[in-house]
Amino acid sequence: MTTTKKAVQLPVLERSRRNYDRLRTCRRCGKYTILPGESCPNCGRARLVPVMERARSRARRKMLNEILFTVLLIIIAILLAQDMTQIAIAAGTGLILLALLVLVQRRMTGRETLRQLSRMFRYDHATIHDGLVHDQSTGVETVRSGKDVEGYHILRQTAVLVRNDRLRLALLSLLQNFRLRSDMDLELESLITRDFDPLVADYIGEIARLKRDMIKDRAIRYIIANEPRILEMENGWNILISVASAAVRMKRYVTMYQGFIRRYARFLPRERFVRLYHVVHSDPALQSEVLGQDMESIRAELYPSDPAFEPDAAGAERP
Amino acid sequence: MDILAYACVAIMFLFVVSRLLSYAFRRKKAPSEEELEKQLLAAVNERE
Ligand SMILES: [Zn+2]
Numbered sequence: 001m002t003t004t005k006k007a008v009q010l011p012v013l014e015r016s017r018r019n020y021d022r023l024r025t026c027r028r029c030g031k032y033t034i035l036p037g038e039s040c041p042n043c044g045r046a047r048l049v050p051v052m053e054r055a056r057s058r059a060r061r062k063m064l065n066e067i068l069f070t071v072l073l074i075i076i077a078i079l080l081a082q083d084m085t086q087i088a089i090a091a092g093t094g095l096i097l098l099a100l101l102v103l104v105q106r107r108m109t110g111r112e113t114l115r116q117l118s119r120m121f122r123y124d125h126a127t128i129h130d131g132l133v134h135d136q137s138t139g140v141e142t143v144r145s146g147k148d149v150e151g152y153h154i155l156r157q158t159a160v161l162v163r164n165d166r167l168r169l170a171l172l173s174l175l176q177n178f179r180l181r182s183d184m185d186l187e188l189e190s191l192i193t194r195d196f197d198p199l200v201a202d203y204i205g206e207i208a209r210l211k212r213d214m215i216k217d218r219a220i221r222y223i224i225a226n227e228p229r230i231l232e233m234e235n236g237w238n239i240l241i242s243v244a245s246a247a248v249r250m251k252r253y254v255t256m257y258q259g260f261i262r263r264y265a266r267f268l269p270r271e272r273f274v275r276l277y278h279v280v281h282s283d284p285a286l287q288s289e290v291l292g293q294d295m296e297s298i299r300a301e302l303y304p305s306d307p308a309f310e311p312d313a314a315g316a317e318r319p
Numbered sequence: 320m321d322i323l324a325y326a327c328v329a330i331m332f333l334f335v336v337s338r339l340l341s342y343a344f345r346r347k348k349a350p351s352e353e354e355l356e357k358q359l360l361a362a363v364n365e366r367e
Contacts, residue, residue, distance in 0.1 A: 019356045066338055070331060077327035086324050093328050097335040108342050111349035118350045118358060125362035132363055161363045 005179040011153045012185040019160055020117070023128070024048040032124070032131030034157055041134055055117035056109075063105045063112070070098050132162050140170075148174055165193040172199040182210045189218050196226045198233055205239030208246040215246035220253060224260050241267050248276040251283060258291050265291070266298050273298070274308045 016022050025032050026040040027047040038046045074094030081087040105112075121128065135158045143151030152174040159167055168191050176199065180186065188207050193200050204219045223230065223243045230236040244264035247253040254261055254276065265276060280286045280295050287295075299309055350358070 018352055020359050023359070070335060073327055073331035073334065077324050077331065080324040080327055082324065090324055090328050094331060097331060101335050101338060104339055104342050108346070111346060114350050114352070114355060115345065117355055121355065121358045121362050125365070128359070128362050129365070161360065163360065163364050 004177070006148075006177055008149050008178045010149065010178065010184050010186075013153075013156055020051055020121075022157070022160065023051045025051055025054050025120075025124075027054075030124075030127065031134075032128045033135055034132060034161060035135050035138065035154060036157075041131075041138065051117060051120060052113070055120060056113045058116045058120075059109060059112035062116075063109070066101060066105070067098065070094070070101060074098070132158055136162065136167065143174065148177060152178075159190065163190075165195060165197075168193050169197060169199055172197075172203050175203060180206055180210055186211065186214070188214045189216065192218055192222050196222075196229055198229075201226065201230045201233060201239055202235065205235065205242050208239070208242035212246040212249060215243060217253075217256075219243065220247050220257055220260070224257060227260075240264055241269075244268060245272040248272055248279060251279050251286075254279050254291075255283075255286060258286075258289060262291050262294055265294055266302070270303065270306075270308075273303075274306075277309055 014022075022036075023032060023034050025048065026043060026045065027049055028045045029040060029043040031040060031042040032051075033041050033048065035041070038048075040046070040048055071094075074090060077090035077094065078087055081090055136155060139151050139154035139158060141151075142154055145151075152171065155167065155171055155174070159171060172191055175186075186207065188204065191200065191203060200222065204215070204223060207219070208215050220243060223240065227240065230239055233239070241264055244261055245268055247257060247261060248268070261276065265273065268276065277295050277299060280292055286292060299306075303309060
């Protein structure tokens with residue numbers, strides 16, 4: 001199976017602080033896209049701007065209109081004035097009100113921008129949805145034309161906003177063809193599907209082998225919830241051992257998923273069993289559980305005179 | 320016809336005050352960044 005995997009260089013996903021930072025809209029046709037690139041995927045013009053920028057210019061335009069309307073009223077009032085007193089009153093009141101308006105507007109620009117953004121998301125939700133569907137089909141077409149790494153990267157960018165099992169499985173089936181390495185920019189939690197799929201289990205197993213630290217609650221729970229089905233898989237046993245091996249790095253996981261850890265404790269690689277043994281040993285509560293008794297019997301059976309299990313060897317363990 | 324000039328000042332006053340009030344009112348219910356993120360996710364994924 002590993003022989004068919006392709007050695008690839010996966011592009012790093014540029015992450016942004018907020019999920020809408022990468023969404024852009026076309027000033028000409030109003031379509032939306034999350035993909036980078038100069039020209040609009042719909043009309044081809046280079047008039048894409050980030051939605052945040054668009055919202056800011058809308059907010060500013062609205063504020064400018066308010067100022068212009070006030071100035072217009074000042075001018076009309078001055079033109080209608082009959083004497084200098086009236087001109088002074090019109091101009092004086094006008095300028096004070098204008099100054100007040102400008103002052104408040106300046107302090108509100110940030111909030112008004114967010115409000116405009118919220119309006120855009122509300123009124124344009126269908127257009128935004130369609131834009132992302134279009135982005136996904138661009139990704140699928142790229143894959144079909146043989147450029148699977150580029151296609152994967154496109155689909156992955158859409159996954160910042162599109163959350164569904166179909167897209168997750170598409171990404172996973174592409175990842176399955178690549179030879180993954182620990183230095184790659186990989187993600188796990190966002191790819192875990194709602195329903196069980198062997199692709200997800202395989203991927204969790206692979207991550208558990210490559211980047212143990214990425215295995216967290218969601219992945220462990222997914223594996224436990226689907227344990228019988230994973231056992232039916234060709235590679236299932238290895239997946240379960242790998243995930244259990246990754247989970248014993250933290251005491252919290254050992255405590256929370258004791259039953260699961262117990263079922264595979266005996267089959268862990270020696271180094272992972274040593275780790276688990278010391279985790280259990282360091283906690284009287286865990287030690288008094290069935291898991292604690294298991295530890296002693298497995299140790300006595302498999303590693304009778306191994307010095308790594310002596311209490312003073314605990315400090316030398318890495319998580 | 321000086322009443323027109325005063326009327327104009329009055330309209331200006333009412334307009335600016337209404338703007339200021341609406342800014343003061345919106346100040347409290349401006350969406351947070353988290354709310355916007357959720358709103359966008361809902362907009363994109365609603366038909367799934
Ligand atoms: Zn366009």
